[in-house]
Amino acid sequence: MYRVTKNLSFCYGHRLMNHAGKCRHLHGHSARVAITLESEDLNEQGMVCDFSDIKTFAEQWIQETLDHTMLLHQDDPVLPMLQEAGERIMVVAEHPTAEFLAKLIYEHVDRGGFPVKAVTVWESDTSSATYTASDATHR
Numbered sequence: 586m587y588r589v590t591k592n593l594s595f596c597y598g599h600r601l602m603n604h605a606g607k608c609r610h611l612h613g614h615s616a617r618v619a620i621t622l623e624s625e626d627l628n629e630q631g632m633v634c635d636f637s638d639i640k641t642f643a644e645q646w647i648q649e650t651l652d653h654t655m656l657l658h659q660d661d662p663v664l665p666m667l668q669e670a671g672e673r674i675m676v677v678a679e680h681p682t683a684e685f686l687a688k689l690i691y692e693h694v695d696r697g698g699f700p701v702k703a704v705t706v707w708e709s710d711t712s713s714a715t716y717t718a719s720d721a722t723h724r
């Protein structure tokens with residue numbers, strides 16, 4: 586089995602409404618993303634996937650969708666004010682954690698037809714969250 590990993594980075598803001606500590610306040614992260622693809626076989630170029638193909642596909646979407654975006658829960662009371670001010674916001678039905686971001690990016694890469702195995706989002710140098718397909722559902 587072969588695995589390749591492409592690392593990308595982006596900045597985002599969020600807050601966690603149910604958090605007892607300081608994460609309940611609006612704040613931001615300079616995040617790193619590791620996208621891991623897996624394949625039993627290599628293509629005719631001897632690769633799982635050309636690094637530039639996954640970079641182009643994932644980075645463009647991340648830049649347009651997540652980079653410098655404030656991710657907020659749909660029930661967050663600051664939402665109307667920030668929307669009215671024209672801020673760049675993504676409204677989500679779940680809590681906008683690193684776990685949520687890992688799954689969101691995983692699903693985007695999967696929809697693109699890449700053999701994604703796992704996506705890890707590092708929200709700081711010491712904290713990361715990974716989403717991976719369960720063995721039962723992975724192709």
Ligand SMILES: [Zn+2]
Binds near residue numbers: 608612708
């Ligand atoms: Zn945070």
